[in-house]
Amino acid sequence: MFNTEIIVKSLPMLLQASVWTVIYSLTSVAIGFCIGTLMCAAGLSASRLGRAVSAFYVSFFRGVPLLVQLLISYYCLPLIGVNVPSSVAAVGTLALCTGAYIAEILRGGFLGIPPGLIEAARMVGLSRAQILTRIEVPLAVRFTLPSLVNETTMMVKASSLISVVGVLELTRLAQNIATSTFQPLEIYLTAGAIYFVINGAITLAGEFAESRFRMEKAR
Amino acid sequence: MTFNPAILTDNWREIFDGMVLTILIWIAGTAIGLVIGLAVAVIQLFTNRWVAAPLTLYVAVMRGTPFLIQLFVIYYGGPFFGLDLTPLVAGVAGLALYGGAYFSEIFRAGFLSVPPGQIEAARMMGIGRLDIVRHVQLPQMLVIILPALANMTVLLSKETAVLSVITVNELTSVVQSIGSTTFAFAETLLFLALVYWAFLEIVTAAARRLEKRVGRFMLRTQG
Amino acid sequence: MAERPIIDVRGVWKRFGDVEVLKGIDLAIAKSEVTCIIGPSGSGKSTLLRCIAFLEEYSEGEIYIEGELLGFSLENGKRRRVSDAEVARVRRNVGFVFQQFNLWPHMTALENVAAPLKLARGIAREDAEKRARRMLEKVGLSHRAEAYPSQLSGGQQQRVGIARALAMEPHIMLFDEPTSALDPELVGEVLQVMRDLAGEGMTMAVVTHEMGFAAQVADTVVFIDHGVIAASGSPQQVFRHEENPRLRQFLQNYFERNVFWQGSDAAPAS
DSSP, X not given: OOOHHHHHHHHHHHHXXXXXXXXXXXXXXXXXXXXXXXXXXXXXXXXXXXXXXXXXXXXXXHHSOHHXXXXXXXXXXXGGTOOOOHHHHHHHHHXXXXXXXXXXXXXXXXXXXXXXXXXXXXXXXXOHHHIIIIIIHHXXXXXXXXHHHHHHHHHXXXXXXXXXXXXXXXXXXXXXXHHHHTOHHHHHHHHHHHHHHHHHHHHHHHHHHHHHHHHHHOO | OOOOTHHHHHTHHHHHHHHHHHHHHXXXXXXXXXXXXXXXXXXXXXXXXXXXXXXXXXHHHHHHSOHXXXXXXXXXXXXXXXXXXXXXXXXXXXXXXXXXXXXXXXXXXXXHHSOHHHHHHHXXXXXXXXXXXXXXXXXXXXXXHHHHHHHHHHHHHHHXXXXXXXXXXXXXXXXXXXXXXXXXXXXXXXXXXXHHHHXXXXXXXXHHHHHHHHHHHHHHHTO | OOSOOSEEEEEEEEEETTEEEEXXXXXXXXXXXXXXXXXXXXXXXXXHHHHHXXXXXXXXXXXEETTEESSEEEETTEEEEOOHHHHHHHTTTEEEXXXXXXXXXXXXXXXXXXXXXXXXXXXXXXXXXXXXXXXXXXXXXXXXXXXXXXXXXXXXXXXXXXXXXXXXXXXXXXXXXXXXXXXXXXXXXXXHHHHHHHHTTOEEEEEOSXXXXXXXXXXXXXXXXXXXXXXXXXXXXXXXXXXXXXXXXXXXXXXXXXXXXXXXXXXXXX
């Protein structure tokens, strides 16, 4: 029968572990956003080298399963003499992976800005830097906010994979409890529910942020 | 460190089998997922909300939780319901259920993208509800949602790697175990990355070509 | 012409790849003159206006704004593209009104007008907003200053667009089909603002399909067809007495489409 007692008993531990899940995934999204911005800028730049680097980066990190990327960073970094804690390597890998997706999201945002809005800015004498910071970036962020929020929830989910390379977070702890108590269904359902709540909260926060822009879109 | 590609050639048979299994899992998961997705979308849109509510919950849960956790629930939690699934069956089922949720959202958006005026026109001429779906809505929306469907299909091919965690003998699992028995991590894992990368590039390019051809076809038929 | 023209277009060609859109345009616009540019779609009239604003680089010829060559420098007969900053300097007195308004959606009406003053002219926030409010009042929209573009009707958006251009205190205003994206009942309010501007002595070049406006307000009407100026003169000359068959056909089509309110007697004798 369904064992609710084990859920009540392990919930505090699972919630504690979920804090690490949130920290790891939000940190990687923050770093990934910086990488993504740089790669997006390189991809839209006039420099042929910049465009090539950006294309290669985006293609590789979107083309290889995250699990394989994590395995590579876990097993191969020590081979080339990089000895960092597995959590650092894992977060770095998550950041590189999400950076590729964020670069693509931002690219779409910039390309989606109607050219007339830029022309209007040129006609009233705004400089190139002013057009970028006052017109293009604010519009690109507004256009892409839902996608960026969605990417954040994807990373919360993807962070469960770092359990495979031995980093303690929600999934890893759930695994430990499940194997020691022989109650996998209860434990994994609870873990799933916690992920669901985290992502629900992120989605709500995103909708709140969007509602701040909503009056611009009213009617 | 030494780099010894012979480890790969020595075990080519196993690696090949892993590749074949990965592709079969991907195709089966995608096909079943598409059926689930279309069924869920149709039921959600064309029945009352009491029927639709559990499906909406299903979609939200599959989209809001990690695929790995879903696999654990199906594989390790299955016996609780008397479902003693092999890793392979559990993995394909998980992939299909996961993909189905995303596919259903794509189909739903597609149905809503067909202008209501066309459906009114069809209804005025006495065409039945399911015939409207089949002959008016599906043909139009498929062109619109094809890029999203292709994108999701490509994403699912990467998710197959996660099945290695529940001991399905697909490519990642095979190559990883070769790596850990021979300690040739660099050779095996980089090879693994390259195979997936090449595979994804090919599938993506094929999807682009398909989209273009369908787009051209539609332009022609619509004059 | 006694005075030097404010805008002087000399032998301008514009090519997009192999397609020749403008084929040797000569056009001079004097101070306080209102020039309406008419012609069939695809004739090159909007391209000409965009070249005068240097939103398009013209391929050949010269355009002078108040005596200064726009967009290029001539060094012993060779054309060289000048910097963006130099382009901005030469066209600082040129205002442009777009067919699609092109208001920035993340700024209120007031911010749309005030932001360029602050950013491009370095005017202090308070003064910029004061001037922006005055401009909105001028186009009859002071009560909508805090609204975002999406909350405004098309006619109101276009009036904000005009206010934004006027705030920079231009010497010449270019209008690229300013009423073509509007519902018919909203055209009047925009044309009224333009009429007032012309009355104040603003130099204007207007690409338009509004023949009534051209007939009443323009000093000069220019008919462009296949990239050349096929006819030009006073409205009287162009609308009544022009013999160019392409122009007659163009006007005939226009009048037939609008015969309900134009009255059949307004059509040129055929």
